Amino acid sequence: MPEEILRRVLIAPVYDVAQQTPLELAPLISKRVHNKVWLKREDLQPVFSFKIRGAYNCMVNLNAEQRQAGVIAASAGNHAQGVALSATKMGVKSVIVMPRTTPPIKVNAVKRLGGQVVLEGDSYDEASKFAKKLAAEQKLTFIHPYDDLDVIAGQGTIALEMLRQHSGAFDVIFVCVGGGGLIAGIAAVIKQVWPKTRIIGVESADAACMTEALKAGERIILPQVGIFADGTAVAQVGKIPFRIAQTCVDEMITVTTDEICAAIKDVFEDTRAIAEPSGALAVAGMKKFVEQNGVSGLDMACIVSGANVNFDRLRHIAERTELGEKREAIFAVTIAETPGSFKQFCELLGARRAITEFNYRYAASDHATVFVGVRTEGGHPEKEAILNELKAKNYPVQDMTDNEMAKLHLRYMVGGHANGIQNELLYRFEFPERPGALLNFLILMSEEWNISLFHYRNHGSAYGRVLVGVQVPPEQHHAFEVYLTQLGYPFVNEQDNPGYELFLKPTR
Structure with a gap:
């Protein structure tokens, strides 16, 4: 499999639309971690993400009949823009199915690049399912974001550039992981030329599908996926990337939201560019690797994979940066x-x-x-x-x-304990940012239950964070659990959170 990826990388014509991005020394980061750190600047692509490489390489290999019919993809951002731009360049019709929760800035970007946008579902999985249905009905070719040999080879051209740009092998290369296409392409190439270079994948701790799959020896489906690093928020790694990772990836590291925010600041201080959360994952993982292993004097590279961040998310990122550092x-x-x-x-x-x-x-x-x-x-x-x-x-x-509840909600809610409230249950939710999300929450809820606490914050992403207190008699706890399942929103029980006891829990 790696040999086939390398063969396809060597003939991939990605520079019809993509650019060879610089490999830059990061002097401030290097000084801080006592290692030489290089940044591969994929945030400088025309669509501000590496995804343009794989999308175009896949589409340029379509036959005449497939090009005539057109292509379809499901994505909330980077892959969508890559497919839309590639299709416009090739004169091919493109349909992009995006979740209804996708921020307008990303929807408008796809439209500007020539893509026909269809909004469907509240998540990537729902959008992907609908896109495959449309593909069958309209005979469109589905362009997968990561589980495709040509897509993986397109991403692998990044490694080919790094081989040419750096004199000698890196000691370690850090790569963000979502579905696995990027790390599969890079690892397949690097391991055949610099076999001693360690390839380390980095995932958000609440979306670690590759980490768990490698532990289990098989692909698993995460029951719940965090969406802060939305570009890599994938519940199951791809089949082909997983097979390549089993032989070519040396290690996986997971990082927290705060550590990602700190890495965004690190990249900014060296480049004056703002990486998206997924784009800074590699830097966050590198810092954690150095801290955990106490290494110094190594030559290390981090893939800065993208910069498609909504401006209104910067407030949240700035708030969490100090904690991450x-x-x-x-x-x-x-x-x-x-x-x-x-x-x-x-x-x-x-x-x-x-x-x-x-x-x-x-x-x-x-x-x-x-x-x-x-x-x-x-x-x-x-x-x-x-x-x-x-x-x-x-x-x-x-x-x-x-304490995640404290950082997301409690610091904005300190106001004294309520009196006389009985049977209160406390839950933290992620509501899809679309009209009707709150109404759906209330419609499904029994009229016998009273909302006794509610705090909502928007962080400029596809989901809003909500803390809810509900009065539910003990004999109705099972019914409330059924309600939570039917609701379908990700949730965390915060009943035993010490912050609740100290600041919010009703007094008798």
Whole structure:
């Protein structure tokens, strides 16, 4: 299989539409991690993503009858633009099925590139199913985003460029992974020329389909997929990429949302370009690899795979960056409800530590629980030092730095415990960003259940994050679980979250 990929890479005519992108040394990142780090700038493609390579290489190999009939693809962004531009270049009709939740900026981009957009479903899977149905009905050729030999070979041309651009083998190459087409193409080429170069795939921790598949020795379907890194939010890796990864990929690394946000900032500081979350995955994985293994002096490359990020997502990214860089810690601290207690608390933290956030509302006459953010230039060791100092002074304290509910919702909701609310259940949801999502949530809900808490934030993505409290009598818990299943929205039970106990849980 790798030999066949290399053969196809060598004859792939991708430069009819794609560009040879630069391989740039990242001096600031290199200095910070004590290794030489190079960035392969696929964000500089005409559609701001590597996807143009595979899409065109697949389509240029279609026969005359297939070209005459036209092509169809399902995508929420990068692959859609690659197919649309390639089709326009070739004079071929293109139909792009996109989820209804796709932001207008991406829909309009596909239309500008000549694609006929059809909006269907709330997810990629639903859009893909509908696209395959249309393909059969209209005799269109379905262009798969990653599970196709020619698509994989198109992505593999990136590796061919890197071989020419760098003198000598890299020690490690980091590649983001969604369906697996990109890493399959790069790994198949590199391992035949630089066999000692380690190929490491990087996935978001909440969308790690390749990681789990390699562990299991077979492709698995993730029951739930996080959508922050939407370009790689795939529930099951492709058949062909998985087979190649089993022999050509050395290791997988998963990273958190905060670590991805920190990597976006790293790329920006070196290039003044803003990578999309999936585009920064490789850099995030590289940083984690260095931290976990304590390596230095290596020659390493990261594929910056794309830059199609919605502008309104930047607020959320900026908020989470400090946490991802371990420059901010979040605590829930109980202090005395007396004059001067806040001053004493700040004095304990010291003048050299900046308080980044302080949320509080009066709830009891003898004590106050505050939500506080503290700048920690020293990273994890400094956070641990603050915890120890607070405990030594008998302050009850909870570390909330890695508490997702606290970071998404709680910091905006601190306002005191409610009184007299019984049988409250707390859940965190991802609602599709489309008209009717909330109404559907309410229509399916029994009128016997009362919503006692609701907090929603939009982060500029296809899904909104929602925290909901619902009053459900114990004897109806099973019925509520059935409701959650029928609803079909991803959810997390937050009943035992310490932040709920400290700030939101009703008092008796």
